[in-house]
Amino acid sequence: MKRFDLVLFLLILALFSASWDIFLQVNIGHVNFRFTQLVFFLLILICLIKKLSHGRQIKPLGFDALLLWTFFMIIFIPHTSFLLRNILYVIWLLFSVISIYILVQIIQTPKRLEQVIRWYIYSFVFVGAFGLIQFAAGFMGISLLTMQWFIPGLLARINGFNYEPSFFAIYMVQGFILIAYLKEKKSQILSPKKLKVCYFLILIALIASTSRGGWLIVLLWFSRPLFFFLQNLFKGMFSSSNINTILLKFLLPATFVITYGIFLIKSFALEVLFMGVGLLGSSDHSISIRLTDYQNMLTVFTESPLIGYSLGGISPAVGALGGFIVTTNEQAKNFEGAGVALELLVASGCIGIIPLLFYIYNIFKKPWDMLKKMPASETKIILASLLISLFFTLIILQTGQNILRIHIWYHLGLISAAYGIGKKASISIKNSISTDILLQNRFKKNIPS
Numbered sequence: 001m002k003r004f005d006l007v008l009f010l011l012i013l014a015l016f017s018a019s020w021d022i023f024l025q026v027n028i029g030h031v032n033f034r035f036t037q038l039v040f041f042l043l044i045l046i047c048l049i050k051k052l053s054h055g056r057q058i059k060p061l062g063f064d065a066l067l068l069w070t071f072f073m074i075i076f077i078p079h080t081s082f083l084l085r086n087i088l089y090v091i092w093l094l095f096s097v098i099s100i101y102i103l104v105q106i107i108q109t110p111k112r113l114e115q116v117i118r119w120y121i122y123s124f125v126f127v128g129a130f131g132l133i134q135f136a137a138g139f140m141g142i143s144l145l146t147m148q149w150f151i152p153g154l155l156a157r158i159n160g161f162n163y164e165p166s167f168f169a170i171y172m173v174q175g176f177i178l179i180a181y182l183k184e185k186k187s188q189i190l191s192p193k194k195l196k197v198c199y200f201l202i203l204i205a206l207i208a209s210t211s212r213g214g215w216l217i218v219l220l221w222f223s224r225p226l227f228f229f230l231q232n233l234f235k236g237m238f239s240s241s242n243i244n245t246i247l248l249k250f251l252l253p254a255t256f257v258i259t260y261g262i263f264l265i266k267s268f269a270l271e272v273l274f275m276g277v278g279l280l281g282s283s284d285h286s287i288s289i290r291l292t293d294y295q296n297m298l299t300v301f302t303e304s305p306l307i308g309y310s311l312g313g314i315s316p317a318v319g320a321l322g323g324f325i326v327t328t329n330e331q332a333k334n335f336e337g338a339g340v341a342l343e344l345l346v347a348s349g350c351i352g353i354i355p356l357l358f359y360i361y362n363i364f365k366k367p368w369d370m371l372k373k374m375p376a377s378e379t380k381i382i383l384a385s386l387l388i389s390l391f392f393t394l395i396i397l398q399t400g401q402n403i404l405r406i407h408i409w410y411h412l413g414l415i416s417a418a419y420g421i422g423k424k425a426s427i428s429i430k431n432s433i434s435t436d437i438l439l440q441n442r443f444k445k446n447i448p449s
Contacts, residue, residue, distance in 0.1 A: 007106060010043045011116065015123040018407035019171045020161040022145055036406055040099055047102050060104045060416035062362035065355040070097055072352030073310050080313030082326050089312030089404065096409035103413030104420060110379050113421055117382050118189055120414065121182075124175025125198050128205035131158040131168060135208055158209040169214030170396050171407055172206045177392045180221060181385040188378055213399040217392050293338035296321055301346045308349035311404065317346070340397040363390070363412065367419045374422055383418040390415065 017024070017036040024035040060066075073093055077086045107113050134144045138156030147164055148157040160168040179202060183195045190198070206214045300309070300317045309317050315332035319325070326332050345353055367383055374380045390411060397403070 007043065007046060008115070010039055010046070011103075011106060012119045012123075014040045014043060015116075015120055015410065016126055017161075018123065018410055019127055019168070021163045021167065022147070023161045034406070037095060040095075040102075040406075043106075044098060044102055047105055058104050058108065058420060060100050060413070061366060061419050062359040063101070063416075065359040065362065066097060066100070068355035069348065069352060069359060070094065072308065072348060072355070076308045076310040076313070076347075076349070076352065079304070079307055079309050080316050081320060082313070082316040082332065085316065085326075085329065085332060086310045086312035090310065092404050093311060096404060096406060099406070099409050100413040100416055103410065104417045107414070107417035108421065110377075110421055110425070113382060113418055114189055114378060116414070116417075121175070121179055121190065121198055124172065124179070124202055127160050127168075128172060128175070128202045131160040131172075131205045132201070132208065134158055134160065158205060165209045165211045166213060166400055167405070169206060169209050169211030169217075170393065170400060170405065172202055172209065173214060173217045173396050174389050174393045174407060174411060176202045176206055176218070177221065178385050178389040181388050182381065185381045185384070187381045187385070189382070213396045216399075217396050220395070221392070293318075293336075294342065296335075297338070297342045297346055301342075304349065306349050306351055308347045308352045311343075311347045314343060314346050336402075338400075340394075340400065340403050344403060363415060367415065367422070370419065370422055370426060374426060377425070379418060379422050379425065383415070383422055386411065386415045386418055 014036045017034070017039065020035050026033045026035070026038060070090075070093060073090055077083070077090055080086045107116055130144075134146060135156055135158050137144050138146060138149070138154060141153045143156070145159070145161060146156045147159045147162075149155060150157060157165045158168060159165045160171070162168040162171065176199075179195065179199050182189055183192075183199050186192070187195065189195075203218070206218060296318045297314070299321060300314070303317075315335040316326040318335040319331070324331075324335075326335065344356060348356055364387060367387055371380060371384055371387075393408065393411070397408075
């Protein structure tokens with residue numbers, strides 16, 4: 001009988017519930033805790049007990065730089081008029097940083113990595129499928145955690161378990177790019193048929209969410225053949241196969257997205273879909289608001305460029321520009337920033353941002369350098385897919401706020417774990433080659449002339 005793996009079970013539960021913003025929240029002392037945090041907290045306790053007894057610890061990729069940035073977030077806590085919010089955000093950050101460490105301790109072998117990634121894929125499929133059910137239920141006037149409607153009681157916007165469609169899109173982009181790359185590279189993590197089903201289900205859910213940021217990422221992904229074609233054209237490498245690739249992988253998907261958009265427009269979705277962008281006769285108030293948010297953030301930054309406000313101090317600082325003193329989280333939501341990059345700069349200051357930039361550089365550079373030297377393997381494909389997924393996720397995050405979305409940190413943990421496994425395999429291969437060369441040299445010396 002197969003032994004029950006409690007650690008794997010809790011990890012799967014945490015991954016499946018990573019996007020649950022409005023479902024199964026627990027309120028403790030006027031603070032909302034997400035279900036995934038409670039599950040992962042149990043995982044932390046179990047893993048720490050196990051690791052303390054075994055004594056073997058593995059440091060995640062770039063962890064020193066990440067800890068240094070976290071230290072800056074801690075010492076900048078007092079730099080706010082809403083101290084409690086800053087404290088809670090730092091606790092949230094510490095939990096996220098610890099989650100990276102724990103994932104690296106849990107996942108140390110290629111077999112374990114493949115096992116976890118398989119369930120990771122299913123977690124996105126689960127949320128995507130729920131989103132499509134949510135959309136279909138709207139036609140029957142049923143609200144399944146629906147937060148926004150095109151036509152109230154009839155046509156719902158997909159938000160899944162998130163607060164709004166844009167957060168759903170950020171989460172689904174992470175899964176879409178991951179699965180799209182695995183499918184493209186013919187990964188054996190799942191059968192080709194299963195990967196294809198997962199791919200199209202998430203793609204449809206992402207498009208149906210009508211998130212402009214999500215649509216942008218989909219178009220960018222399908223635009224890659226066009227970019228490669230233009231690159232080859234400039235190099236004089238033109239062929240008919242390039243045209244076929246563009247037709248199949250760019251123009252057809254782009255046509256589908258545009259056609260779906262036209263359908264939504266004709267379904268009275270104009271005001272929602274194009275709201276605030278100044279297109280098709282709609283107002284441009286959303287762009288104006290976003291530009292104002294950026295200006296406010298820059299003003300806050302210029303008032304204190306060296307010392308940051310920490311992650312929870314941004315909203316109170318923006319509110320103070322207009323003479324408003326933020327004292328509750330509900331009030332703080334009215335002054336949240338726009339774009340994660342600027343948010344991190346304001347929170348960190350010019351000094352604190354340095355270790356964070358170093359961490360981001362390492363999380364991409366070191367694995368990418370290793371991938372160039374790694375022999376073909378499933379671990380190599382998985383690591384590359386995780387990196388590319390993170391890259392596109394960082395792009396869409398520039399349309400929203402809050403870097404503390406836990407699924408991003410789980411993803412960072414999986415990258416560190418995959419890198420550690422790949423590095424171990426590369427060292428093993430290198431040592432094996434060195435041993436073979438040494439044995440061959442000794443053998444040649446022993447051959448009589």
